[in-house]
Amino acid sequence: MTIKHILVGALVASTTMVPAMAQDNTDITVVLSEELDLVEPCMATRSNIGRVILQNISETLTELDVRGDKGLMPRLADSWEDKGDGTWQFKLHPGVTFSDGTALDAADVKHSFDRVFSDQMTCESARYFADTALTFTVVDDLTVDVKAEPAQPILPLLMSLVTIVPSETPMEFVRQPVGTGPYEMTEWTAGQQIVLTRRDSYWGAQPEVTKATYLFRSEPAVRAGMVAAGEADIAPQITAEVADNKATDFSYLNSETVYLRIDNADAPTSDIRVRKALNAAIEREAFIGTVLPDGTELAVAMTPPTTLGWNPDLSPPAYDPELAKTLLAEAKADGVDVSLPIEIVARTENFPNVTEVSEALVQMFNEVGFNATLRMVEVAEHEQYYSKPYPESEGTRLVLAQHDNSRGDPAFSMFFKYASQGTQSGVNDPKVDDLIARASAATGEERAALWSELFAYVHDEIVADVLLFHMVGLSRVSERLDFTPTIATNQQLQLAEIGFK
Amino acid sequence: MFKLIGQRAIASLLSLLGLMVLVFFLSRLTGDPAVLFLPIDATEEMKANFRALHGLDAPLLEQFARYVLDLLQFDFGESLRKARPAIDVVMEAYAWTLPLALITLSLVIVAAIVLGSLAAFNVGGFFDRLVSIVSLIGASAPDFWIAIVAIVIFAINLGWLPTSGVGTPLHWVLPVAVLFIRPFGLIVQVVRGSMLSALSAAYVKTARAKGVKNLPIIFVHTLRNAMLPVITVIGDQAAAMLNGAVIVETIFGFPGIGKLMIDSILQRDFNVVLAAIMVTAIAIFIMNILIDIAYGVLDPRIRN
Numbered sequence: 070m071t072i073k074h075i076l077v078g079a080l081v082a083s084t085t086m087v088p089a090m091a092q093d094n095t096d097i098t099v100v101l102s103e104e105l106d107l108v109e110p111c112m113a114t115r116s117n118i119g120r121v122i123l124q125n126i127s128e129t130l131t132e133l134d135v136r137g138d139k140g141l142m143p144r145l146a147d148s149w150e151d152k153g154d155g156t157w158q159f160k161l162h163p164g165v166t167f168s169d170g171t172a173l174d175a176a177d178v179k180h181s182f183d184r185v186f187s188d189q190m191t192c193e194s195a196r197y198f199a200d201t202a203l204t205f206t207v208v209d210d211l212t213v214d215v216k217a218e219p220a221q222p223i224l225p226l227l228m229s230l231v232t233i234v235p236s237e238t239p240m241e242f243v244r245q246p247v248g249t250g251p252y253e254m255t256e257w258t259a260g261q262q263i264v265l266t267r268r269d270s271y272w273g274a275q276p277e278v279t280k281a282t283y284l285f286r287s288e289p290a291v292r293a294g295m296v297a298a299g300e301a302d303i304a305p306q307i308t309a310e311v312a313d314n315k316a317t318d319f320s321y322l323n324s325e326t327v328y329l330r331i332d333n334a335d336a337p338t339s340d341i342r343v344r345k346a347l348n349a350a351i352e353r354e355a356f357i358g359t360v361l362p363d364g365t366e367l368a369v370a371m372t373p374p375t376t377l378g379w380n381p382d383l384s385p386p387a388y389d390p391e392l393a394k395t396l397l398a399e400a401k402a403d404g405v406d407v408s409l410p411i412e413i414v415a416r417t418e419n420f421p422n423v424t425e426v427s428e429a430l431v432q433m434f435n436e437v438g439f440n441a442t443l444r445m446v447e448v449a450e451h452e453q454y455y456s457k458p459y460p461e462s463e464g465t466r467l468v469l470a471q472h473d474n475s476r477g478d479p480a481f482s483m484f485f486k487y488a489s490q491g492t493q494s495g496v497n498d499p500k501v502d503d504l505i506a507r508a509s510a511a512t513g514e515e516r517a518a519l520w521s522e523l524f525a526y527v528h529d530e531i532v533a534d535v536l537l538f539h540m541v542g543l544s545r546v547s548e549r550l551d552f553t554p555t556i557a558t559n560q561q562l563q564l565a566e567i568g569f570k
Numbered sequence: 571m572f573k574l575i576g577q578r579a580i581a582s583l584l585s586l587l588g589l590m591v592l593v594f595f596l597s598r599l600t601g602d603p604a605v606l607f608l609p610i611d612a613t614e615e616m617k618a619n620f621r622a623l624h625g626l627d628a629p630l631l632e633q634f635a636r637y638v639l640d641l642l643q644f645d646f647g648e649s650l651r652k653a654r655p656a657i658d659v660v661m662e663a664y665a666w667t668l669p670l671a672l673i674t675l676s677l678v679i680v681a682a683i684v685l686g687s688l689a690a691f692n693v694g695g696f697f698d699r700l701v702s703i704v705s706l707i708g709a710s711a712p713d714f715w716i717a718i719v720a721i722v723i724f725a726i727n728l729g730w731l732p733t734s735g736v737g738t739p740l741h742w743v744l745p746v747a748v749l750f751i752r753p754f755g756l757i758v759q760v761v762r763g764s765m766l767s768a769l770s771a772a773y774v775k776t777a778r779a780k781g782v783k784n785l786p787i788i789f790v791h792t793l794r795n796a797m798l799p800v801i802t803v804i805g806d807q808a809a810a811m812l813n814g815a816v817i818v819e820t821i822f823g824f825p826g827i828g829k830l831m832i833d834s835i836l837q838r839d840f841n842v843v844l845a846a847i848m849v850t851a852i853a854i855f856i857m858n859i860l861i862d863i864a865y866g867v868l869d870p871r872i873r874n
Contacts, residue, residue, distance in 0.1 A: 106649075106651040106652045106653075107651075107652065107653060109653075114609075115609070188619050188622075188623075189623070190623070191607070191608065191616060191619055191620045191623060193608065193609055193612075195613075195616055196608075196609055196611055196612050196613060196616060199613045241653075242653040244654070259652075259659070259662055259825075260662060260663065260666075260825025260830075261735075261736060261825055284735065284823065285823060286734055286821075286823040287820050287823075287829075288718075288820060288821045290718055290721075291718075291721060291733055291734050291821055291822075291823070294721055294722065294725065294726050294733050295733050295734065297726050298725050298726045298729065298732075298733050300732060300733055300735075447836065448606065448836070449600065449601050449605065449606060449836075449838070452605050452606070452610065455610065456610060485610075485611045492610070492611060493610070493611075
């Protein structure tokens with residue numbers, strides 16, 4: 070047998086080999102970038118876990134509509150009422166059952182929060198209640214009072230972050246989550262796949278998707294290729310380089326904001342003219358469509374435009390290198406040592422093309438007269454620079470970071486990033502602290518107005534940092550699906566929202 | 571021979587103990603796992619609770635003593651991130667790495683020996699050119715690039731093979747093929763060089779003078795004498811494969827030990843790091859014994 074015969078034989082044989090393709094029925098395959106270490110409901114606010122669990126297996130009392138303008142919506146709670154004195158009363162939807170067949174009642178809500186705050190495990194959602202003590206009182210099977218000390222005006226919103234589990238759930242991480250959602254986990258092969266199957270006994274409307282198989286591939290080109298090859302139906306978080314098919318690739322704001330954190334206490338950035346010069350030195354538009362995907366928006370706040378109190382009157386600093394040079398010259402004339410080193414600290418793989426973005430920033434700073442350098446670090450080292458106490462340095466460090474807020478309220482961002490006690494804050498300003506405290510305690514229009522005022526103050530008055538971009542997410546979706554990814558896709562992927570064409 | 575293997579076993583055991591001590595303390599130097607497990611805005615109370623739950627708040631020597639005591643009972647501890655026994659996590663991954671390494675290595679050895687020998691026997695001929703081309707690709711093209719190109723051609727454009735995953739035998743074709751290229755390129759060159767040297771020996775000329783045919787000369791008389799350096803290189807390549815194939819595992823979604831080890835190091839999942847390194851070290855130790863035996867089989871001088 071000649072080589073030619075062997076090759077022809079292999080070619081013929083190969084045409085009969087049909088790889089496993091995505092199903093052409095109502096089963097779908099989702100390929101995610103990161104494998105799940107846990108499938109624990111109380112960790113559902115971690116994005117990789119949330120995309121599988123949140124509102125699919127486990128549901129919350131309330132749900133925030135981050136895509137539209139419906140605001141906070143009922144989920145397991147039909148209604149809620151402020152009873153005064155920091156107490157909120159939640160009325161549960163009747164007739165809800167868990168996937169183990171037991172009925173949802175108020176005791177399950179209490180137990181779910183007991184787990185979150187238990188010292189026998191470390192639940193991520195506990196962080197949202199850091200300075201708040203919650204007391205749960207079961208009024209009847211379908212009514213629970215929650216008293217917050219100090220009073221928490223956004224308690225109903227915070228309820229959208231804690232998933233409800235049955236009272237029988239142990240005080241340890243579970244591997245077989247039981248929830249009230251429209252799906253139950255029917256298979257978890259660690260390292261390979263997770264399968265969710267639709268529950269016939271779900272209390273709400275039956276979703277169209279009958280079964281969802283989750284696969285995990287860390288390489289974006291492979292994820293995109295799997296949809297192209299028909300092996301998967303949805304591939305979130307692909308990169309601009311591989312998003313080359315307009316029919317299947319969607320771009321959307323993904324709730325992440327990229328910014329440079331300035332330590333306002335360090336020289337030379339303690340001088341507002343230096344901070345203004347840093348902002349004026351950057352040609353922000355030049356990044357978009359080049360190293361960042363089209364659709365990326367210029368940031369004027371730490372949170373995306375869908376957040377309460379978003380201030381439409383703010384505009385990004387104009388690119389004005391001459392102004393930057395003038396400001397630096399003025400600062401220098403007043404004795405500010407503008408030649409002090411400024412080290413940009415950025416994290417590898419923080420977002421696509423982070424190295425290119427960082428290098429361009431350094432170059433733009435140096436072109437107007439700064440003495441800037443770049444240090445790319447791994448996630449663990451980045452954390453040392455990002456969170457207090459900040460390491461000493463000659464001159465200062467600007468930390469390039471990406472912050473996610475898809476929770477709808479600036480409370481999840483502004484304290485940490487701007488309050489004088491905030492873990493990642495570079496600001497120590499009494500007015501900022503006052504506005505954060507008042508906005509956090511306010512409700513309704515007053516709350517929105519105070520957040521709006523704070524956004525303007527940190528952006529225009531004290532120029533606290535270098536806000537850069539509201540980032541864009543890219544997902545590939547099979548043409549057979551009726552599904553458009555949105556800003557919510559960063560944290561969750563509700564199978565009930567997926568239809569078929 | 572048995573004495574040699576016994577000596578090697580004792581030396582390997584001592585290396586294993588040293589490795590355990592080194593990895594335990596070096597991994598602790600990388601920092602606090604609570605920082606990476608918990609979100610960036612986690613409270614100090616949450617971090618302290620995490621450390622207490624996993625015994626990370628105890629003095630380092632106490633942690634080490636507890637680890638050694640547990641290890642004596644074959645307990646490698648619990649994965650900090652996966653909340654289940656670290657050894658289970660590691661063995662699951664190894665169950666994928668081991669067959670991948672064995673299949674690839676077997677194909678590499680057979681192909682490299684046959685093609686390397688034929689190339690040496692007919693320098694400048696078809697097999698020699700084929701060997702040169704594959705060696706060049708193996709040495710110069712990055713695994714990452716080859717893997718992506720292979721997926722684009724064979725999975726997306728032609729649709730012959732799945733892009734990635736582990737569901738069927740077809741899923742193994744691309745990972746094995748990509749993993750094959752680099753060690754094949756290396757080993758085939760060693761086989762070729764070693765065979766060239768052996769083919770010029772006096773006993774080969776004698777065999778030819780006595781009318782022995784080409785194939786017996788290559789595969790019966792010469793190959794055995796040319797194999798010692800080849801075995802050494804095979805051992806190196808096998809050790810690399812037993813450590814996992816990070817690139818191939820990452821791109822093809824292959825749940826092997828290489829990616830697990832990298833992820834565990836980056837996430838400071840100490841118990842998984844230690845378990846993975848110990849299991850890998852034991853596998854390499856067993857492989858070294860097999861190589862020693864192979865040396866003895868091929869060369870009676872070593873055996874005696």
